[in-house]
Amino acid sequence: MNEDEIVVAGHGRAFRVPRGASVQVINPHGSQVVDTWAFRFGPWLEFLSMAHTRSVHSAIFVRRGMSLMSSERRAMLTLIEDTSPGVHDTLLPACNPGVYSELGCPPGHRSCAENLHEALAAAGLAVPFTPAPFNLFMNVPVGPDGEIDRHPPVARPGDHVLLRAEMDLVVVFSACPQDVTPINGAERRPTDIAVRLLSNPPVA
Numbered sequence: 001m002n003e004d005e006i007v008v009a010g011h012g013r014a015f016r017v018p019r020g021a022s023v024q025v026i027n028p029h030g031s032q033v034v035d036t037w038a039f040r041f042g043p044w045l046e047f048l049s050m051a052h053t054r055s056v057h058s059a060i061f062v063r064r065g066m067s068l069m070s071s072e073r074r075a076m077l078t079l080i081e082d083t084s085p086g087v088h089d090t091l092l093p094a095c096n097p098g099v100y101s102e103l104g105c106p107p108g109h110r111s112c113a114e115n116l117h118e119a120l121a122a123a124g125l126a127v128p129f130t131p132a133p134f135n136l137f138m139n140v141p142v143g144p145d146g147e148i149d150r151h152p153p154v155a156r157p158g159d160h161v162l163l164r165a166e167m168d169l170v171v172v173f174s175a176c177p178q179d180v181t182p183i184n185g186a187e188r189r190p191t192d193i194a195v196r197l198l199s200n201p202p203v204a
Contacts, residue, residue: 005197007034009190010177012115014123017165018199022080025173026194027137030157031185034193035094035112035133035174038068038076040167041125046070048077050090050132060090060142067166068134076169081162084155089138091148094130095178103180115174125170133174136161138183152182 004026007013012035017023025034040046052069054060062068064082067075096113113130120126137159139151165171175193176184184190 004194007173007175007193007195009175009192010110010115012112012119012172012174013195014119014125014170014172015195015197016123017169017171017197019165019168021197021199022162022164023171023198024081024160024162024196025136026158026160026196027084027153027155028157028194029185029191030137030155030159031153031187031189032191032193033138033153033176033178033184034136035116035176036136037116037131037133037172038070038165038169039120039125039127039172040070040076040169045127046072046074046076047127047131048134049073050134053134054090061086062088062090062134068163071131075166077163077171078166079161080164081160084137084159084161087137087139087154088161089135089140090132091140091142092132092135092138092150094133094174095176096130100180105180110177112174112176115177116172119172119174120170123170135176138176150181150183152185 094112
């Protein structure tokens, strides 16, 4: 087992996770949202798809034992362990410069969308768009009329999830830089996360 790799608050990193290996995402403070993407690079690009995941499971929440599906409707990652209360989001897109402009932030605020592309570039890879991420630990309740809200995470310090790769993947994690709304906790302070791989070292 490898030692923990740190994804610095507000930044992202890419990891190569071979088929059958597992990757553990640890939330040291319990308050950090982690935008998560997965890609299979080959003759065609296959990527993690929240739309197909919701369709396959007829659910908007992912629970232990469920697989996260690809754009080709194949299993990419399976959630095999979750010590948190199990509150994760499949609905919201990654924050991007437009979000922070709407919130009144000056240009240059870091974003999960930019973290994704920076992390892939560091690994010598690129995609021409930003897929919707699987938002680990993000608390987005859905009301009876379909309205959604954004609440602080309910994960506890040290909670983690364990994801098993069902194909050879590059997985990107972004320690979300949101510091305007309480999506990363009432203190609005992004924090580091830890990633532990059961086999390969990180790509970048």
